[in-house]
Amino acid sequence: MARVPYLNDDDLAADDKELLARPINLFRALANSPEGLRRLQGVGGWIRFGCELDPRHRELAILQVGYLTATAYEWSHHVKIGQDFGVTEQDIRSLIAVTEGKDTGGHFSSEDHAILASARELTSSRALTDDTAAALKTFLSDARLVDLVxxxxxxxxxxxxxxxxxxxxxxxxxxYLREYPLGHS
Structure with a gap:
Protein backbone atom coordinates (compact mmCIF):
# COMPACT_ATOMS: atom_id res chain seq x y z
CA MET A 1 0.00 0.00 0.00
CA ALA A 2 1.36 3.39 -0.99
CA ARG A 3 2.59 5.75 1.70
CA VAL A 4 0.77 8.71 0.13
CA PRO A 5 -2.64 8.89 -1.51
CA TYR A 6 -3.04 8.29 -5.22
CA LEU A 7 -4.51 11.51 -6.56
CA ASN A 8 -6.78 11.94 -9.56
CA ASP A 9 -6.93 14.94 -11.85
CA ASP A 10 -9.98 16.26 -9.97
CA ASP A 11 -7.77 16.45 -6.85
CA LEU A 12 -5.40 18.85 -8.61
CA ALA A 13 -5.41 22.56 -9.39
CA ALA A 14 -6.34 23.40 -12.97
CA ASP A 15 -2.71 24.12 -13.91
CA ASP A 16 -1.61 20.70 -12.62
CA LYS A 17 -4.22 18.46 -14.25
CA GLU A 18 -1.97 17.74 -17.25
CA LEU A 19 0.43 15.97 -14.87
CA LEU A 20 -1.96 13.01 -14.86
CA ALA A 21 -2.43 12.76 -18.63
CA ARG A 22 -0.92 9.30 -18.09
CA PRO A 23 -2.54 8.35 -14.75
CA ILE A 24 -0.17 5.60 -13.65
CA ASN A 25 0.19 5.03 -9.92
CA LEU A 26 3.69 6.52 -9.83
CA PHE A 27 2.44 9.83 -11.21
CA ARG A 28 -0.72 9.73 -9.10
CA ALA A 29 1.42 9.44 -5.95
CA LEU A 30 3.95 12.03 -7.03
CA ALA A 31 1.10 14.44 -7.83
CA ASN A 32 1.09 15.11 -4.07
CA SER A 33 4.07 17.29 -5.01
CA PRO A 34 3.01 18.77 -8.35
CA GLU A 35 6.25 20.66 -8.97
CA GLY A 36 8.35 17.63 -8.06
CA LEU A 37 6.33 15.49 -10.48
CA ARG A 38 6.59 18.16 -13.17
CA ARG A 39 10.41 18.16 -12.87
CA LEU A 40 10.68 14.37 -12.89
CA GLN A 41 8.36 14.14 -15.90
CA GLY A 42 10.55 16.67 -17.70
CA VAL A 43 13.61 14.44 -17.39
CA GLY A 44 11.58 11.30 -18.13
CA GLY A 45 10.07 12.92 -21.22
CA TRP A 46 13.50 13.92 -22.49
CA ILE A 47 14.76 10.37 -21.92
CA ARG A 48 11.91 8.84 -23.90
CA PHE A 49 11.43 11.40 -26.65
CA GLY A 50 14.49 13.67 -26.80
CA CYS A 51 17.49 11.54 -25.93
CA GLU A 52 19.36 10.36 -29.02
CA LEU A 53 20.48 7.08 -27.47
CA ASP A 54 19.25 4.09 -29.46
CA PRO A 55 15.74 3.40 -28.04
CA ARG A 56 16.31 -0.35 -27.74
CA HIS A 57 19.59 0.20 -25.90
CA ARG A 58 17.90 2.75 -23.64
CA GLU A 59 15.16 0.28 -22.74
CA LEU A 60 17.63 -2.58 -22.21
CA ALA A 61 19.52 -0.36 -19.74
CA ILE A 62 16.29 0.55 -17.92
CA LEU A 63 15.18 -3.09 -17.83
CA GLN A 64 18.57 -4.09 -16.42
CA VAL A 65 18.14 -1.56 -13.60
CA GLY A 66 14.60 -2.82 -12.89
CA TYR A 67 15.64 -6.46 -12.88
CA LEU A 68 18.83 -5.98 -10.90
CA THR A 69 17.03 -3.97 -8.21
CA ALA A 70 14.07 -6.41 -8.23
CA THR A 71 11.70 -3.48 -8.67
CA ALA A 72 8.52 -5.08 -9.96
CA TYR A 73 6.87 -1.78 -10.89
CA GLU A 74 9.81 -0.56 -12.97
CA TRP A 75 10.37 -3.99 -14.51
CA SER A 76 6.74 -4.56 -15.52
CA HIS A 77 6.26 -1.07 -16.93
CA HIS A 78 9.44 -1.20 -18.98
CA VAL A 79 8.82 -4.70 -20.29
CA LYS A 80 5.75 -3.13 -21.92
CA ILE A 81 7.48 0.12 -22.91
CA GLY A 82 10.56 -1.76 -24.11
CA GLN A 83 8.44 -3.89 -26.43
CA ASP A 84 7.06 -0.66 -27.89
CA PHE A 85 10.64 0.41 -28.67
CA GLY A 86 11.97 -2.79 -30.23
CA VAL A 87 12.91 -4.97 -27.25
CA THR A 88 12.00 -8.55 -28.14
CA GLU A 89 10.88 -11.48 -26.01
CA GLN A 90 14.30 -13.04 -26.62
CA ASP A 91 15.99 -9.82 -25.44
CA ILE A 92 14.03 -9.96 -22.18
CA ARG A 93 14.72 -13.65 -21.60
CA SER A 94 18.40 -13.17 -22.44
CA LEU A 95 18.65 -10.17 -20.08
CA ILE A 96 17.28 -12.36 -17.30
CA ALA A 97 19.78 -15.12 -18.16
CA VAL A 98 22.72 -12.69 -18.27
CA THR A 99 21.72 -11.16 -14.92
CA GLU A 100 21.32 -14.58 -13.35
CA GLY A 101 24.70 -15.74 -14.72
CA LYS A 102 23.02 -18.33 -16.94
CA ASP A 103 23.61 -16.84 -20.40
CA THR A 104 24.66 -19.58 -22.78
CA GLY A 105 23.03 -18.55 -26.05
CA GLY A 106 25.03 -15.50 -27.06
CA HIS A 107 21.89 -13.62 -28.14
CA PHE A 108 23.30 -10.17 -27.43
CA SER A 109 25.83 -8.26 -29.50
CA SER A 110 28.97 -6.82 -27.93
CA GLU A 111 27.21 -3.43 -27.91
CA ASP A 112 24.22 -4.89 -26.05
CA HIS A 113 26.55 -6.51 -23.50
CA ALA A 114 28.31 -3.18 -22.91
CA ILE A 115 24.96 -1.42 -22.36
CA LEU A 116 23.84 -4.10 -19.89
CA ALA A 117 27.20 -4.11 -18.11
CA SER A 118 27.05 -0.32 -17.72
CA ALA A 119 23.60 -0.56 -16.12
CA ARG A 120 24.75 -3.33 -13.76
CA GLU A 121 27.91 -1.47 -12.76
CA LEU A 122 26.26 1.91 -12.19
CA THR A 123 23.47 0.23 -10.22
CA SER A 124 25.66 -1.95 -8.03
CA SER A 125 28.84 0.10 -7.61
CA ARG A 126 27.83 3.58 -8.83
CA ALA A 127 30.69 3.68 -11.36
CA LEU A 128 31.70 2.26 -14.70
CA THR A 129 34.78 0.10 -14.95
CA ASP A 130 37.46 1.26 -17.36
CA ASP A 131 36.77 -1.81 -19.53
CA THR A 132 33.06 -1.07 -19.81
CA ALA A 133 33.66 2.61 -20.51
CA ALA A 134 36.14 1.67 -23.25
CA ALA A 135 33.65 -0.81 -24.75
CA LEU A 136 30.92 1.85 -24.76
CA LYS A 137 33.21 4.39 -26.41
CA THR A 138 33.68 2.05 -29.39
CA PHE A 139 30.10 2.77 -30.50
CA LEU A 140 28.85 5.74 -28.46
CA SER A 141 29.88 9.34 -28.92
CA ASP A 142 30.76 11.31 -25.79
CA ALA A 143 27.27 12.86 -25.90
CA ARG A 144 25.55 9.45 -26.10
CA LEU A 145 27.75 8.10 -23.29
CA VAL A 146 26.58 10.99 -21.11
CA ASP A 147 22.97 10.25 -22.16
CA LEU A 148 23.36 6.60 -21.17
CA VAL A 149 24.75 7.49 -17.75
CA TYR A 176 4.21 -8.81 -17.59
CA LEU A 177 5.35 -10.01 -14.18
CA ARG A 178 3.75 -13.40 -14.75
CA GLU A 179 5.37 -13.73 -18.18
CA TYR A 180 8.78 -12.43 -17.07
CA PRO A 181 9.02 -12.91 -13.29
CA LEU A 182 11.72 -11.35 -11.18
CA GLY A 183 13.59 -14.52 -10.27
CA HIS A 184 16.10 -13.23 -7.76
CA SER A 185 16.02 -11.33 -4.52
Missing part, protein backbone atom coordinates in the same frame (compact mmCIF):
# COMPACT_ATOMS: atom_id res chain seq x y z
CA UNK A 150 21.88 9.96 -17.23
CA UNK A 151 19.29 7.31 -18.23
CA UNK A 152 20.72 4.67 -15.89
CA UNK A 153 21.12 7.15 -13.03
CA UNK A 154 17.60 8.52 -13.47
CA UNK A 155 16.04 5.07 -13.35
CA UNK A 156 18.08 4.17 -10.28
CA UNK A 157 16.47 7.22 -8.73
CA UNK A 158 13.01 6.14 -9.91
CA UNK A 159 13.35 2.71 -8.30
CA UNK A 160 14.17 4.41 -5.01
CA UNK A 161 11.10 6.65 -5.31
CA UNK A 162 8.98 3.57 -6.04
CA UNK A 163 10.34 1.74 -3.02
CA UNK A 164 10.30 4.74 -0.71
CA UNK A 165 6.65 5.45 -1.44
CA UNK A 166 5.67 1.77 -1.88
CA UNK A 167 3.94 2.37 -5.21
CA UNK A 168 1.54 -0.43 -6.18
CA UNK A 169 1.65 -2.04 -9.61
CA UNK A 170 -1.48 -1.45 -11.66
CA UNK A 171 -3.49 -4.55 -12.58
CA UNK A 172 -2.78 -4.02 -16.28
CA UNK A 173 0.95 -4.61 -15.71
CA UNK A 174 0.61 -7.83 -13.70
CA UNK A 175 0.68 -10.05 -16.83
Missing amino acids: IVISYYNSVVRVLGGLQIDIEDGYQP
Whole structure:
Protein backbone atom coordinates (compact mmCIF):
# COMPACT_ATOMS: atom_id res chain seq x y z
CA MET A 1 0.00 0.00 0.00
CA ALA A 2 1.36 3.39 -0.99
CA ARG A 3 2.59 5.75 1.70
CA VAL A 4 0.77 8.71 0.13
CA PRO A 5 -2.64 8.89 -1.51
CA TYR A 6 -3.04 8.29 -5.22
CA LEU A 7 -4.51 11.51 -6.56
CA ASN A 8 -6.78 11.94 -9.56
CA ASP A 9 -6.93 14.94 -11.85
CA ASP A 10 -9.98 16.26 -9.97
CA ASP A 11 -7.77 16.45 -6.85
CA LEU A 12 -5.40 18.85 -8.61
CA ALA A 13 -5.41 22.56 -9.39
CA ALA A 14 -6.34 23.40 -12.97
CA ASP A 15 -2.71 24.12 -13.91
CA ASP A 16 -1.61 20.70 -12.62
CA LYS A 17 -4.22 18.46 -14.25
CA GLU A 18 -1.97 17.74 -17.25
CA LEU A 19 0.43 15.97 -14.87
CA LEU A 20 -1.96 13.01 -14.86
CA ALA A 21 -2.43 12.76 -18.63
CA ARG A 22 -0.92 9.30 -18.09
CA PRO A 23 -2.54 8.35 -14.75
CA ILE A 24 -0.17 5.60 -13.65
CA ASN A 25 0.19 5.03 -9.92
CA LEU A 26 3.69 6.52 -9.83
CA PHE A 27 2.44 9.83 -11.21
CA ARG A 28 -0.72 9.73 -9.10
CA ALA A 29 1.42 9.44 -5.95
CA LEU A 30 3.95 12.03 -7.03
CA ALA A 31 1.10 14.44 -7.83
CA ASN A 32 1.09 15.11 -4.07
CA SER A 33 4.07 17.29 -5.01
CA PRO A 34 3.01 18.77 -8.35
CA GLU A 35 6.25 20.66 -8.97
CA GLY A 36 8.35 17.63 -8.06
CA LEU A 37 6.33 15.49 -10.48
CA ARG A 38 6.59 18.16 -13.17
CA ARG A 39 10.41 18.16 -12.87
CA LEU A 40 10.68 14.37 -12.89
CA GLN A 41 8.36 14.14 -15.90
CA GLY A 42 10.55 16.67 -17.70
CA VAL A 43 13.61 14.44 -17.39
CA GLY A 44 11.58 11.30 -18.13
CA GLY A 45 10.07 12.92 -21.22
CA TRP A 46 13.50 13.92 -22.49
CA ILE A 47 14.76 10.37 -21.92
CA ARG A 48 11.91 8.84 -23.90
CA PHE A 49 11.43 11.40 -26.65
CA GLY A 50 14.49 13.67 -26.80
CA CYS A 51 17.49 11.54 -25.93
CA GLU A 52 19.36 10.36 -29.02
CA LEU A 53 20.48 7.08 -27.47
CA ASP A 54 19.25 4.09 -29.46
CA PRO A 55 15.74 3.40 -28.04
CA ARG A 56 16.31 -0.35 -27.74
CA HIS A 57 19.59 0.20 -25.90
CA ARG A 58 17.90 2.75 -23.64
CA GLU A 59 15.16 0.28 -22.74
CA LEU A 60 17.63 -2.58 -22.21
CA ALA A 61 19.52 -0.36 -19.74
CA ILE A 62 16.29 0.55 -17.92
CA LEU A 63 15.18 -3.09 -17.83
CA GLN A 64 18.57 -4.09 -16.42
CA VAL A 65 18.14 -1.56 -13.60
CA GLY A 66 14.60 -2.82 -12.89
CA TYR A 67 15.64 -6.46 -12.88
CA LEU A 68 18.83 -5.98 -10.90
CA THR A 69 17.03 -3.97 -8.21
CA ALA A 70 14.07 -6.41 -8.23
CA THR A 71 11.70 -3.48 -8.67
CA ALA A 72 8.52 -5.08 -9.96
CA TYR A 73 6.87 -1.78 -10.89
CA GLU A 74 9.81 -0.56 -12.97
CA TRP A 75 10.37 -3.99 -14.51
CA SER A 76 6.74 -4.56 -15.52
CA HIS A 77 6.26 -1.07 -16.93
CA HIS A 78 9.44 -1.20 -18.98
CA VAL A 79 8.82 -4.70 -20.29
CA LYS A 80 5.75 -3.13 -21.92
CA ILE A 81 7.48 0.12 -22.91
CA GLY A 82 10.56 -1.76 -24.11
CA GLN A 83 8.44 -3.89 -26.43
CA ASP A 84 7.06 -0.66 -27.89
CA PHE A 85 10.64 0.41 -28.67
CA GLY A 86 11.97 -2.79 -30.23
CA VAL A 87 12.91 -4.97 -27.25
CA THR A 88 12.00 -8.55 -28.14
CA GLU A 89 10.88 -11.48 -26.01
CA GLN A 90 14.30 -13.04 -26.62
CA ASP A 91 15.99 -9.82 -25.44
CA ILE A 92 14.03 -9.96 -22.18
CA ARG A 93 14.72 -13.65 -21.60
CA SER A 94 18.40 -13.17 -22.44
CA LEU A 95 18.65 -10.17 -20.08
CA ILE A 96 17.28 -12.36 -17.30
CA ALA A 97 19.78 -15.12 -18.16
CA VAL A 98 22.72 -12.69 -18.27
CA THR A 99 21.72 -11.16 -14.92
CA GLU A 100 21.32 -14.58 -13.35
CA GLY A 101 24.70 -15.74 -14.72
CA LYS A 102 23.02 -18.33 -16.94
CA ASP A 103 23.61 -16.84 -20.40
CA THR A 104 24.66 -19.58 -22.78
CA GLY A 105 23.03 -18.55 -26.05
CA GLY A 106 25.03 -15.50 -27.06
CA HIS A 107 21.89 -13.62 -28.14
CA PHE A 108 23.30 -10.17 -27.43
CA SER A 109 25.83 -8.26 -29.50
CA SER A 110 28.97 -6.82 -27.93
CA GLU A 111 27.21 -3.43 -27.91
CA ASP A 112 24.22 -4.89 -26.05
CA HIS A 113 26.55 -6.51 -23.50
CA ALA A 114 28.31 -3.18 -22.91
CA ILE A 115 24.96 -1.42 -22.36
CA LEU A 116 23.84 -4.10 -19.89
CA ALA A 117 27.20 -4.11 -18.11
CA SER A 118 27.05 -0.32 -17.72
CA ALA A 119 23.60 -0.56 -16.12
CA ARG A 120 24.75 -3.33 -13.76
CA GLU A 121 27.91 -1.47 -12.76
CA LEU A 122 26.26 1.91 -12.19
CA THR A 123 23.47 0.23 -10.22
CA SER A 124 25.66 -1.95 -8.03
CA SER A 125 28.84 0.10 -7.61
CA ARG A 126 27.83 3.58 -8.83
CA ALA A 127 30.69 3.68 -11.36
CA LEU A 128 31.70 2.26 -14.70
CA THR A 129 34.78 0.10 -14.95
CA ASP A 130 37.46 1.26 -17.36
CA ASP A 131 36.77 -1.81 -19.53
CA THR A 132 33.06 -1.07 -19.81
CA ALA A 133 33.66 2.61 -20.51
CA ALA A 134 36.14 1.67 -23.25
CA ALA A 135 33.65 -0.81 -24.75
CA LEU A 136 30.92 1.85 -24.76
CA LYS A 137 33.21 4.39 -26.41
CA THR A 138 33.68 2.05 -29.39
CA PHE A 139 30.10 2.77 -30.50
CA LEU A 140 28.85 5.74 -28.46
CA SER A 141 29.88 9.34 -28.92
CA ASP A 142 30.76 11.31 -25.79
CA ALA A 143 27.27 12.86 -25.90
CA ARG A 144 25.55 9.45 -26.10
CA LEU A 145 27.75 8.10 -23.29
CA VAL A 146 26.58 10.99 -21.11
CA ASP A 147 22.97 10.25 -22.16
CA LEU A 148 23.36 6.60 -21.17
CA VAL A 149 24.75 7.49 -17.75
CA ILE A 150 21.88 9.96 -17.23
CA VAL A 151 19.29 7.31 -18.23
CA ILE A 152 20.72 4.67 -15.89
CA SER A 153 21.12 7.15 -13.03
CA TYR A 154 17.60 8.52 -13.47
CA TYR A 155 16.04 5.07 -13.35
CA ASN A 156 18.08 4.17 -10.28
CA SER A 157 16.47 7.22 -8.73
CA VAL A 158 13.01 6.14 -9.91
CA VAL A 159 13.35 2.71 -8.30
CA ARG A 160 14.17 4.41 -5.01
CA VAL A 161 11.10 6.65 -5.31
CA LEU A 162 8.98 3.57 -6.04
CA GLY A 163 10.34 1.74 -3.02
CA GLY A 164 10.30 4.74 -0.71
CA LEU A 165 6.65 5.45 -1.44
CA GLN A 166 5.67 1.77 -1.88
CA ILE A 167 3.94 2.37 -5.21
CA ASP A 168 1.54 -0.43 -6.18
CA ILE A 169 1.65 -2.04 -9.61
CA GLU A 170 -1.48 -1.45 -11.66
CA ASP A 171 -3.49 -4.55 -12.58
CA GLY A 172 -2.78 -4.02 -16.28
CA TYR A 173 0.95 -4.61 -15.71
CA GLN A 174 0.61 -7.83 -13.70
CA PRO A 175 0.68 -10.05 -16.83
CA TYR A 176 4.21 -8.81 -17.59
CA LEU A 177 5.35 -10.01 -14.18
CA ARG A 178 3.75 -13.40 -14.75
CA GLU A 179 5.37 -13.73 -18.18
CA TYR A 180 8.78 -12.43 -17.07
CA PRO A 181 9.02 -12.91 -13.29
CA LEU A 182 11.72 -11.35 -11.18
CA GLY A 183 13.59 -14.52 -10.27
CA HIS A 184 16.10 -13.23 -7.76
CA SER A 185 16.02 -11.33 -4.52
